[in-house]
Amino acid sequence: MNYTKSIISGIIALVIIVVGFFSSTSVDSGYRGVLLQLGAVKPTILTEGFHFKLPFIQTVQPIEVRVQKEESSQTAASKDLQMVTAMVAVNYSADPGAVNKLYQEIGLDYRTRIVDPAIAESLKAITAQYTAEELISKRPEVSAKVKEMLASKLTKYYMILEDINIKEFAFSEEFNKAIESKQTAEQNALRAKRDLERIKIEAEQKVAQAGAEAEALRLKKQEVTPELIQLKQIEVQEKALEKWDGRLPSVTGGATPFIDVEGLSKK
Template sequence: MGEKVVKMSGPNMSMGKILKFVIPVIILVILAFESLTVVQAGHRGIIVQLGAVKPTVLGEGMHFKIPFIQDIVQVEVRVQKAESSASAASKDLQVVTTNMAVNFHMDPSSVNKLYQTVGMDYKGRIVDPAIGESLKAVVARYTAEQLISKRSEVSLQVKELLSKKLSTYNMMLDEINITEFKFSDEFNRAIEQKQIAEQQALKSKLDLERIKIEKEQTITKAQATAESLRLQRENVTPELVRMREVEVQQQAIEKWDGKLPSTTGGAIPFLNIQK
């Protein structure tokens, strides 16, 4: 019995040829897309190859990678902000709640190490705990009143301590800002009463100084008057007295109209005339 050979022709043959052409093209397109990656501005790319972090860090722009073997994890290296609040005991055992804002950024050349040791949740794992630890350590060095009066000094010490903690994980501290110190109601009342007492003491001191100055002015004025009288007494001589008497009599003569008084017993203006 002879074999029959069936030859395929027509539409089936054409579809097969199309698939043979299209499938490789699709595969090539997929490979091309999988071979390219773009690192966005303000980020760095971490190469993860089969679960292992590679030492090379990718900068911004387009890069090639091995399809299906390498993955690129992008980490932001721009300045980031973290806000935290921590309660701690001051040197005089006052409970102080401190609110602080922190600006920081990743070391662009070491983001692979950060990803390898910490992961992407670096704020929750590193930054927030480091802020709390730094605040508690520094607040314990000062009394509650000193935290207010030496705020800039406190901020500087917190910044130095926090910077050391973050640098351990390849993060750079840019700036901190202690936004608020919150104290207990009892402490706030004590501070208010102290301020009132200080103001009253200052007023009393100023009143005493004013009274003292007024007293000194009165004494000085009295002394000046007494000194003036003393000098006048020292300058009064018998000759001066006689001169004043002559002046008085001369004035009386000048005023006399030449008529004698019509009644006796009146004062005659010509008295004590020297012969």
């Protein structure tokens, strides 16, 4: 009898242990728990930590809510029908408050089913609004519009877009050569324009200098008067007398210079 009671007690204890084990669950950090009751999704979302559940009836499906990164190469066409390849990096996460709906409507493979197609569709839709050159010069604007569209798409499927980065736009070799040729032509045109401006400035400077010289010569001619000429002649004669020793030259090669001695003696 005691042996039978011991067996029954052992069975009861084992059942309690098993029930207790299957009546509890825990959700790891960075996850949320989707509560399933006989396979049906319940409205309750389990947060991080320890929780109780109905054994054998309820199960918990963990869903990661930490930021995830998706990096891929996408091909699209520009407004002027140039093929462009973009390297896109996207950071996103599952909405912690809607993981039950995410699991119920999409499942665990939401990255392949939703995220990747949404990135490709958003990039193609936005790049089609810009020419190839504008995609290069307006990349921040393009990135902002792609982010806005992608965020709207992911929100519909209970996901949050954290950030997007378009690392580069790559074009065909023919287009790259065309861009290089255009840049060279623009640089040559700019250089020619600067040379023309320099020549124009130098010509204006020469004209101004010539005008100044002509004006100076005109002023000098206005200053030459008969009185000035007579004064200069007197100054020359005075300098000659200062150097004369009072003797006339014994031999001359021409006329003797006239010196007004009487006029000088009156001074």
